Amino acid sequence: MSIKIIGAGLPRTGTNTLKQSLETLGYTKTYHMKNLIVNPDNLHYWLSLENNETPNWDELYEGYQGTVDFPAYAWYKEHMVQYPEAKVIMTVRPFEGWYASIQSTVWQAGPQTVPEKITMMTKLLFNPRLREVIKCVKLAKRMIFAKHLQGKFADKAFAEKVFNQHMEDVKAHVPPEKLLVYNVRDGWGPLCNFLDVPEPAEPLPHLNKRENFKTMLAELMKGNMV
16 A cells, blocks of 8 residues: 555644545545644654655555645655655645634643643653653654744744745645645635545534634544544
């Protein structure tokens, strides 16, 4: 089995909805940040990419046909080299909604107050798996906020510039016939037309709303896929 769909959209642009939609359309198992958190032993593959090394792609994506969200979006170009026949989908949304969403979720992921930090430190002492999960979260924050956003996420104007530049870079790099720029609010039509598959009878799922993020993350950190 090989990767057929490469997601190039930023986190919090409907990537979880796209994951579920692709799986509904038959793209069995689509990799998402949720899969990494539930299986933190996969982290070494992504650290290889961070260090400009080549991971064992076959091991990483055994059983998968698609990949969306972080961590894959950060290396969509490397994925295109590895899977030249794959199509690319870039999920998009208006900047204001994206900024508010990622600020209240990924940006604030992890303990924020002193009591929360003390509680987390205690848990880390006795939970080796949790220590590995935290490394996965740190990779996400490092790549998204420190590298991609150059440590300037709080500068909203700069963040918007990076946000828009990412979309332009994807459009410039991916051949037009292989790229779908997709807002999940547009429903099944554009997605199914691009993939040349019939539209399902059920509505396109809309998942991972920001008000559910903390509950979802807590379950994922326990190893429960949600």
